[in-house]
Amino acid sequence: KRPRAYGIHLGVLPPGPLNAITDVPGVRVGQVTIQEGKAIRTGVTAIIPHAKNQFQQKSPAAIYIGNGFGKLMGYSQVEELGTLETPIVLTNTLSVPTVADALIDYTLRQPGNEQVRSVNALVGETNDGFLNDIRGRHVTKQHVLDALEQAQSGPVREGNVGAGTGTVCFGFKGGIGTSSRKLPASLGGYTVGVLVQTNFGGVLQIAGVPIGEKLGQYAYRDKLDGSCMMVVLTDAPLDARNLKRLAKRAFMGLAKTGGIASNGSGDYVVAVSTAYQLPHETRSSFDENKVLRNDDVSSLFMAAIEATEEAIVNSLFAADTMTGDQGHTVEKLPVDKVLNWLKQAGQIR
């Protein structure tokens, strides 16, 4: 049961029907969970923006770096050109090269890409090395291809799944979370969807209720690598410059959960618009796209903040206690206690 089903409402804008990144039309998510023996707790989560050949029909995109202690691959080309040319795949820190290699395979093999000799694979990660035998690098290229193959629209699994299988957040079991917001028609009617891989520290707050403090979980003192990967999709017609601004707002949503972007955190936001594509090849010298004016982006900003905050909380509610590498155990968020406190605070509606 997700937080919203308990009556927890974060923010003022309504979610889309699935309250998931897949509320953005055309977006698909595929996840492969790799959980074997006592020590392997990792996986892959793939987000595919649209149904066409992503390399040939590039999406306007931007990346915001909240805290850059991370190994996300693909940053500079997105920054320079404003376009995304592969799906986005999340995994663990030391498996980034394997995943990138698989994304290159995937791209080179796609019909229409026979002449492609340059691929900017976009791969994000967080470090699941507390629960997972990360040094073993157990993600294979096939896992990635499977995730891409299985990607679908509809509800998205949350918690200990895909790239969130072995992650830890605020001292509790983290994982994958997702949420969305749909603007009213008067503000354009656009949808903003967010998917997060939560693995970061701070002192947890839910709707401002100091959960971490009440539970004595002050997860900002140690030097563990944390991290949060955030992916923001929208059908609003934004260009790369305004997508970068939108991406930054997801980082503000992280702040609202009590995250502090500690020194060891790799906090990255990838923002993509599905409203139009930029063709790899065309006879025209021009792009002629209708994009939102600066003056009309603020409500999207709010949507990104709210959906990110909720996606993070969703990941915590969905995750289960896990024991992994070296016998390490991370407990799940004590949901009953949390609900009780939220009720006392008037945050259950």
Next chain:
Amino acid sequence: KRPRAYGIHLGVLPPGPLNAITDVPGVRVGQVTIQEGKAIRTGVTAIIPHAKNQFQQKSPAAIYIGNGFGKLMGYSQVEELGTLETPIVLTNTLSVPTVADALIDYTLRQPGNEQVRSVNALVGETNDGFLNDIRGRHVTKQHVLDALEQAQSGPVREGNVGAGTGTVCFGFKGGIGTSSRKLPASLGGYTVGVLVQTNFGGVLQIAGVPIGEKLGQYAYRDKLDGSCMMVVLTDAPLDARNLKRLAKRAFMGLAKTGGIASNGSGDYVVAVSTAYQLPHETRSSFDENKVLRNDDVSSLFMAAIEATEEAIVNSLFAADTMTGDQGHTVEKLPVDKVLNWLKQAGQIR
């Protein structure tokens, strides 16, 4: 009476004795309020990092731009060289040139600066044009020199004072606010002090309680220029790179109050360390300063987030209802109602 005196505790770290930016040893604040007739509602707030000649003894410094729809002056030199060479002065948008000119006067006249031919004045602003006849540009150079002259340590006035005289925040009367955090000795014992000039939109939350929503104040829909200037001082020995990271955390504090950094907002953070200075001239070719390692900055990050959040809330509690230009009136935050809601939410201790 400040929020903390009512029992409102934001975050987990304790404030310094004054709960003000002046808890950082040596920091002084001077404010001149310009309130005349029916239409003039503006002023100047100056922050002086140390008692020495600021140009000759530059402070390590950095500036983070949350949303850059603003006119802060002095950015690029601080970014390039990592140093601050004048006090920081806040004012209204259209008075930045006047204030900069006054800061140049101030610097050129200081004993020891007779040969100075280049001054990077640091001036921040927000737009008080709803309550103030901003087009009249009523700030004079003398106002600035007075603020610098009167700057002192000790408690800092908050609310409708100095550069906060005519500002509006979340649809309520905003103004100047300040707060601080003092790390425990085990984390270095450092102080982080914050001063804000609040003039921005969003939907107000205090300790997560959705005040804006309860009061029907959704201040993100219109296209008014908002803005928040944040100044962070610390006695922790940080270099410019880590000061920039610290500055970014103040922006996370803003997020926790419900701010969204809307399109029209100029959200800037200036972060300065008082732990050491970089001399303008010296025979040595080297800087030999003891600075905190990356691994030891996370608790300072948390302090900056908390102090910024509290400084913003403090500005709202301190501000009073004001009528100004064109008869515009902005109501103060209804503190009694707010306290009641916070009490119900268990956020009064």
Next chain:
Amino acid sequence: KRPRAYGIHLGVLPPGPLNAITDVPGVRVGQVTIQEGKAIRTGVTAIIPHAKNQFQQKSPAAIYIGNGFGKLMGYSQVEELGTLETPIVLTNTLSVPTVADALIDYTLRQPGNEQVRSVNALVGETNDGFLNDIRGRHVTKQHVLDALEQAQSGPVREGNVGAGTGTVCFGFKGGIGTSSRKLPASLGGYTVGVLVQTNFGGVLQIAGVPIGEKLGQYAYRDKLDGSCMMVVLTDAPLDARNLKRLAKRAFMGLAKTGGIASNGSGDYVVAVSTAYQLPHETRSSFDENKVLRNDDVSSLFMAAIEATEEAIVNSLFAADTMTGDQGHTVEKLPVDKVLNWLKQAGQIR
């Protein structure tokens, strides 16, 4: 007589008819030279992108910072929003506030701007404090308004004029320079125009001939503030992202003259497209502009490099020996010797 008239050809693309920034249709330049008594050697150079109200019809724009030891005002809003809302005015370092104040006056007074309460004045500068009594701040608001008023299309005066009156470049007298390039029709037929205010160091090279070395002028050792302001206008339809890339290429042009962007240099490039405007107010929520694709910008990059290199050389050829503040004298480039060396090197055609 300009270098090209002597047969010096820098680069491979042809200039426009005037070989000036005013080859870009609609662009006007106005300059006021302030030369009084023995010590005042300064001025103002204004560039106006188009004939309409610049605030109401904002130009797509970007700023690249080569080396940020400078006081350019207006950076962050251009970076955030991608638009220019005032003319660009150049002056000396300590007169930036006065010029900004005048630009605000100019903007507030323009018909149609009666409700404007926020103006992002764009002011660039270099430090003419060796020849000019810069501490006296002799530029007045009227000088600025005069420059704006007198701005015109057609040939642009170079050398000791306007903001270049008192500048020094490579140890020789610098000043204002301008140049342009016109792409062949097969590459779009666009014009790129550049105007520079040259005040920087290094070891001068012209068409690769080591002039500075031959003349024993090694202008990189001392700690004087240098700087180069570069303004790039084009009628190519570029958005802000590609304008920023174009701006960066002007900095490459500076490199080709032997400039090194020394520590004390403030090297800024402002790039603006005149191909379309972004209205301040409109009923539409959308921008629908036809802009050049990434794939089609490289020849514009080359044009910006070449025009900047030539504009810098033009400034040196046009400048005359000057004596100013404290009896300081800066000699003009010994053009005869230079021509002789270039001839020997086969660089005169």
Next chain:
Amino acid sequence: KRPRAYGIHLGVLPPGPLNAITDVPGVRVGQVTIQEGKAIRTGVTAIIPHAKNQFQQKSPAAIYIGNGFGKLMGYSQVEELGTLETPIVLTNTLSVPTVADALIDYTLRQPGNEQVRSVNALVGETNDGFLNDIRGRHVTKQHVLDALEQAQSGPVREGNVGAGTGTVCFGFKGGIGTSSRKLPASLGGYTVGVLVQTNFGGVLQIAGVPIGEKLGQYAYRDKLDGSCMMVVLTDAPLDARNLKRLAKRAFMGLAKTGGIASNGSGDYVVAVSTAYQLPHETRSSFDENKVLRNDDVSSLFMAAIEATEEAIVNSLFAADTMTGDQGHTVEKLPVDKVLNWLKQAGQIR
């Protein structure tokens, strides 16, 4: 025979004894050339900054992005933390993941790294897909480990070697090039060494002589991916902020050869100081390093510009005509003609 041996002197500062990146004490270079059959023309070039365990003794470092159409991996962590924790390895575009994976292997296996669970591999690339069957991804992890193993001080092979085996520059055969500059004792006596992998376009100039124009090689019109990887090492004690400034100057050196950083170019500079290291673990909370003041970096800037320019020219002189994938042939620079033109221009001393 290298250009300098012919009497070509670029710039005014003297090179170190080897005129190579290995003039910086302790720096080692290892290269593996992969040339098989008719279509495989690629390789690996590794640069190791110091003899200690690079992960445990991180080097101060920075990365400057000239034009970001490239796949360099490792950017954001260097930017955030200011440190390099692996050797730098260059290869072809589609082999970046393989190389990164090998660098992770290398790091995890090093004695002392048994607990390491996070590695920021730094891998640069250019696209050799015209001469090399790049889609075949023929670089293996063993190639990378071999390059690291074989790395040594002393002279560095240039031209068709290592990561430069299959590259193309200005329409001629490019490759690996290296150069250095040694400052006089009065300016600190520091060495700056540069290594480049040249694969970019523009119109070639050598010492300002328009070689590309004379040979009709206008390599800026097509849409091929170009790129230039530049690695700058120095024994000057610079912190990350000033290393970033130094890195930017290498890009200025590229400009002097006629490079234009075209749309399709991935031009990256990695700058590293060998003067001190930042330990991965230590009991102290502080870094106490003696670093050069801002005022003393300008002559290093000049050194980086000159060494980069010369390294690029060196790569062209050393490279040989090559035939590769699909029968494509790229001719070497016609050195005799070039020398003749340079002689006529007085550029042979």
